[in-house]
Amino acid sequence: MSSTPARPTAQDARFAVDDAGLRVPVEHAGPWRVAFDGRVVLSLTTAPEGDDDVAEAAWVGVTSTFLDGVSHVTLHRGEEEVDLGEVAFGSGEGRVDFSDGEGHPVVIDKWGLAQQPFDTRGADVPRFLAERALELCAIARDECGIELWIAFGTLLGAARSGSVIPHDSDIDLAFLADDDTPYRLHAQLYALRRALSRAGLWVVNKTGSFLTVRYDAPDGSDVSIDVYTCFHLHDLLYETASARAPLPREAVLPLTTMTFEGLELPAPADPSALLEVSYGPGWRHPDPSFEHKPSYAVRSRFDGWFGNAMRRRRDWEVHWESAGRSGSASDFSRWVRQRVAEGTLVVELGIGRGDDAVAYARAGLPVAGLDYARQAGRAVIRVRGQIPRSMLAWSVVNLYDLRDCLAWGAEVARRGEERRVVVARGTLEALRPEERDGFWALVRMLGRRSAGLLLELDESTGVGEEGRDGTWRFPATRAEVREAVARAGGRVVEEVLVGTDECQVRGGVRWRMVADWPQPSSPRQEKR
Missing domain, CATH: 3.30.460.10 (Beta Polymerase, domain 2)
Incomplete structure (x- = not known):
């Protein structure tokens, strides 16, 4: 737990909250409702850790993204109330504000997501x-x-x-x-x-x-x-x-x-x-x-x-809800822009925050993107009105749902652009190996009769583990990519080592790969 002082007014100083979570005496373990400035925002269930005389619970989901400032915190359970007084979180500046971007009050549900209750x-x-x-x-x-x-x-x-x-x-x-x-x-x-x-x-x-x-x-x-x-x-x-x-x-x-x-x-x-x-x-x-x-x-x-068409969706939504609201385009997107002719439709499988998609559109490359998380695409929303929708559009598509993939792929295929290129950065290894059918189905649908596939991959052969950005990564190899592209009628024509420092997975290596189909021409066409 963090050492942030809580200045509790509770008689037992083992009742405390800080930037990490909630702590209560072990004899009071169990569920508690937590109120900030008089409004109950979430419930946490505390549990003992080892032989300590306290029970703890970490903040769930996106809670930490709201905890910046000072708030009067009280704990509630039945008729019991524990007053922890004024507590400083994060920078300690201003008041903690549990509201959405439009000022509506929110609560944190059992999944760790911000919801607007009735x-x-x-x-x-x-x-x-x-x-x-x-x-x-x-x-x-x-x-x-x-x-x-x-x-x-x-x-x-x-x-x-x-x-x-x-x-x-x-x-x-x-x-x-x-x-x-x-x-x-x-x-x-x-x-x-x-x-x-x-x-x-x-x-x-x-x-x-x-x-x-x-x-x-x-x-x-x-x-x-x-x-x-x-x-x-x-x-x-x-x-x-x-x-x-x-x-x-x-x-x-x-x-x-x-x-x-x-x-x-x-x-x-x-x-x-x-x-x-x-x-x-x-x-x-x-x-x-x-x-x-x-x-x-x-x-x-x-x-x-x-089945479950929501596997880890909430994890990704929490990730993009708490990720920075603004950022810059990736090195991968600059690499793509150097290789793709102006006017080519960029089909981006996994837009994340959307910074790359915005960069493509501003470079004269129309974008049709998808993402699993409804909280993705923040950069796209930020430039709405500045870039025509025909140049920058994305949809919530579930790669675990083959019906969803095929329907979206058919819509993109019917757009009628003369040239398109499929791009993906970090998407393949975000899926378990046995759950990548939707990804490769889209590559088969949209890779043929396209300018090819440009992919950035954190290659790993180990078990799935948490990456440095807090999301999970699962084993993925260049051999898998070569085999899947070959089954789709294409071939990998270039592999570029990016390095180890950039890789999200410990012990892994980051690669960029170019796949080509016999017709039409290679995606390695210089931008004109």
Whole structure:
């Protein structure tokens, strides 16, 4: 732990917070809610470390990016409150401010991400989402024969008060699938996605049993509705990857209705039975110490049955949320710009902050980029209005989702530019070796009939480990690149050693590689 003085007013000085996290006496280990200047921002669960008489918890996710300045910190658990007084974080200048770039107050959720809860949003946002939920229910019923109902936190809010839970941030819906095989359950959810997409909605698949529909709220914020698949298998009801219980079909169907934000929304036949499975027998009353921890058996089954299109997405979103808001283009991008003729479309697989993409566009190279993290592309947002969208565009694309890759690749291929080049820097080794199918599928689609592939690779043969930038890197070799390019009908024509100091992986070496396809000409064409 850091030695930053906390000046606590608590009687036991073992209660403390600093730049690293929270510390409490070991006899007080467990969950605590942490408030800054009177507003609860996050919950942390402290645990003993070795034989010490204290229990600790590090700040989660993006929390540290907000901790710069001074704040009056209090800890809360049930009726218990511990006042730590004024605490200095980071530079110690100004006040700690948990708000987003537009000044909206945020909290830190259990994943470590900054979220805007309902109690900090416009008063019309909950009603707006309830209306959208009714529309989703109608589309699912009319187009797919699927009966959606309010679930999880939304059902809990309806049962307790008929409204959203103040610290919640989205709406949850679910449906009981008719099938019990992963293949047919996948197909049913994707049929629902296609129906929602045809209706003009922005839909993102998270797993084979979970999708999200995103909206622009009346207050200008980004809001969402999650839709989950539920099903019966061997007399057990499975609710997404969070619950498995011996509940009969009659606990769900036939659906009834419950009042939620002044509207009547479909609800399960026995709401209390489902809520007890998710939140325990005390679900009727808020319990700040409650922690929902799905069993390993449930989580591992769902991961095997339905996959996970969010693998490490939150890690990358935390990384780009906390990364600097501005930077300069990489040496790799300068190397690319020296080799590619003006007007060539740059297809960038993994734009990160977007500094390279901006540099390409300013050099007369139109850009079509992708990234996994929704918090990526900050440099692109910064120059919006200065560079035409036709010259600089990027999309959130999931390289773990082959459907997503193929759909985006087809859109890029239809753009019709006479020349394009595929570039990637640090993207391949950010994926586990067994999870690179989407990356190479795009190279096969877009590498053919292109000016080639320009790649920067941190070559490593060891196990996956944390890089110097805090993100994980996994074994990747030039041999893998040569083989994958050959399978795509191309060949690696140049390999340039950059050095060891630049490599993110300890003991690794950084290389730049050029792959070419027989037609058209080589990407090693000098810029004219």
